[in-house]
Amino acid sequence: MVEHRDGGPRRENRSAGRPKSTPAGAGQRERARPSAKSWRQVQPARRAAYTVLRAVQEDDAYANLLLPKELDRLGLSGGDAALATELTYGTLRRLGTYDAVIGLAADRDPATIDAAVLDALRLGVHQLMSTRVASHAAVNESVELAREASGSGAAGFANAVLRRIARDNPGDWLTRVADTARSDDERIGLESSHPVWIVRALRRALVAEGRGEELDDLLDADNVSPRVTMAALPGLAEPDGTRTAYSPVGFRLRAGDPEPLVRGSGGTVRVQDEGSQLAALALTRLAPVETGEKWLDLCAGPGGKTALLAADALAHGATLEANELVPARAGLVRKAIAPVPLEVVVHERDGRELAEERPGAYDRILVDAPCTGLGALRRRPEARWRKQPSDVAELATVQAGLLRAAVGALKVGGTVAYVTCSPHLAETAAIVKQITEELGDAVEELDARAVLRRVSRGAIDLPAPASGAGHAQLWPHRHGTDAMFIALLRRVR
Ligand SMILES: C[S@@+](CC[C@H](N)C(=O)[O-])C[C@H]1O[C@@H](n2cnc3c(N)ncnc32)[C@H](O)[C@@H]1O
Numbered sequence: 001m002v003e004h005r006d007g008g009p010r011r012e013n014r015s016a017g018r019p020k021s022t023p024a025g026a027g028q029r030e031r032a033r034p035s036a037k038s039w040r041q042v043q044p045a046r047r048a049a050y051t052v053l054r055a056v057q058e059d060d061a062y063a064n065l066l067l068p069k070e071l072d073r074l075g076l077s078g079g080d081a082a083l084a085t086e087l088t089y090g091t092l093r094r095l096g097t098y099d100a101v102i103g104l105a106a107d108r109d110p111a112t113i114d115a116a117v118l119d120a121l122r123l124g125v126h127q128l129m130s131t132r133v134a135s136h137a138a139v140n141e142s143v144e145l146a147r148e149a150s151g152s153g154a155a156g157f158a159n160a161v162l163r164r165i166a167r168d169n170p171g172d173w174l175t176r177v178a179d180t181a182r183s184d185d186e187r188i189g190l191e192s193s194h195p196v197w198i199v200r201a202l203r204r205a206l207v208a209e210g211r212g213e214e215l216d217d218l219l220d221a222d223n224v225s226p227r228v229t230m231a232a233l234p235g236l237a238e239p240d241g242t243r244t245a246y247s248p249v250g251f252r253l254r255a256g257d258p259e260p261l262v263r264g265s266g267g268t269v270r271v272q273d274e275g276s277q278l279a280a281l282a283l284t285r286l287a288p289v290e291t292g293e294k295w296l297d298l299c300a301g302p303g304g305k306t307a308l309l310a311a312d313a314l315a316h317g318a319t320l321e322a323n324e325l326v327p328a329r330a331g332l333v334r335k336a337i338a339p340v341p342l343e344v345v346v347h348e349r350d351g352r353e354l355a356e357e358r359p360g361a362y363d364r365i366l367v368d369a370p371c372t373g374l375g376a377l378r379r380r381p382e383a384r385w386r387k388q389p390s391d392v393a394e395l396a397t398v399q400a401g402l403l404r405a406a407v408g409a410l411k412v413g414g415t416v417a418y419v420t421c422s423p424h425l426a427e428t429a430a431i432v433k434q435i436t437e438e439l440g441d442a443v444e445e446l447d448a449r450a451v452l453r454r455v456s457r458g459a460i461d462l463p464a465p466a467s468g469a470g471h472a473q474l475w476p477h478r479h480g481t482d483a484m485f486i487a488l489l490r491r492v493r
Helices: 036-041 044-059 063-073 078-093 095-106 115-130 135-150 152-167 170-179 184-192 196-208 212-222 259-264 274-284 304-316 327-337 351-356 389-408 429-442 448-455
Strands: 230-232 250-252 269-271 294-297 319-323 344-347 362-368 410-420 443-445 485-491
Touching (some): 036 135, 044 063, 044 078, 044 115, 044 135, 063 078, 078 095, 095 115, 095 152, 115 135, 115 170, 135 152, 170 184, 184 196, 184 212, 259 269, 274 410, 274 448, 274 485, 294 304, 304 327, 319 327, 327 344, 351 389, 362 389, 389 410, 389 429, 389 485
Antiparallel strands (some): 230 250, 230 269, 410 485, 443 485
């Protein structure tokens, strides 16, 4: 039986506890610098992907931050860069399924396989099961990577496992993997490569709005790279491409790399998920802005939404302050808003303290709260394996504290937008319910879905939750956005 943590692959050092007598893959660790010959044998795109996989497993690196550096270091661009990206992201996303396949093909728990060899196997399995790469290339280069990592014994082991996997088609392996599941949720987790606790959390969120039947589509969407969406800062730039369906400032490039357009625009055009655009605009456009309104972005780093708030504040004569707990991220906020000619003070504080010190000060506050990020799994390929159910409870305390403090910092009649890029009910509806119950008739929840329908360029499918609450939930499979949650609370006394 393949061992999983909640259906996901184990992340502990896979060498630990490995039986000394196990054969190949296990280890003689004849690790040495790759020979000139082996450097020739492994394509740079595969080598880049493998390097990133290793760093993600060993150093807790983030693939989306490390991969561009690795591409740069190896001088990869165009098709090679695209291949390296697909191999890295695809392998990381599908790790749960691939480890289960490897466990069956090797007839041993993947946790007992040398970690560096296991990563080489995962890269090979991804190519065999999910790409059109020729199987001899997928097998040979992964075997070479295993050899470099752990010697000829490991190469023999990797060769045997990958050839066994290559013999049958991916559908057969998926059926075998599904047959190992002890429950329906575990089966769904293994097939879709999601930890079981995340499968359940996503299902609960969909069921809450009467759309439980969309779960498979959502899990599939998590395994596909999102299309790049751009935002044109209102009043400072115009959408320059195919317009997106919902955001009035969103568009897609006709083709190619967004970087030259971003640079050429002086930062007034930027890459931004359409859901993030809508979340910011739901606050700035929920009602006409009165000149002199005071706005605050309480959890601003790295500043994507701050830039949109700043542009709308500038256009309508409002003022804006921003705050971010982590100084390095506060620096990113300053950079993000630099293209907007508006004076914005960026505080570096715990948002709860900052807001508590300013009772009744603001007309509009954005609380884009720190969260598990379960709504952005498609763009953070390793995140699903890193997050733990215990993270949710810890974050919920901070989220409730930030929202409570933000409401206190509103003027009477002012509005806070509570936003997360997670659809987990404990981080979304439960936080809003807790704070509205706590504050009683001091706050009212506005109809965020109606606001979004007004802001949106086109019709937007936002079912009402059975609870009757006013929030809006966006979804990757339905809207093509990250799963952003948006609730609007108005202070009424
Ligand atoms: C979801 S991110 C915000 C994303 C940002 N609004 C954007 O669109 O680019 C949440 C941010 O809150 C920050 N944060 C975490 N705890 C905080 C706290 N207690 N007070 C203020 N900021 C906090 C995190 O460092 C993180 O940068």
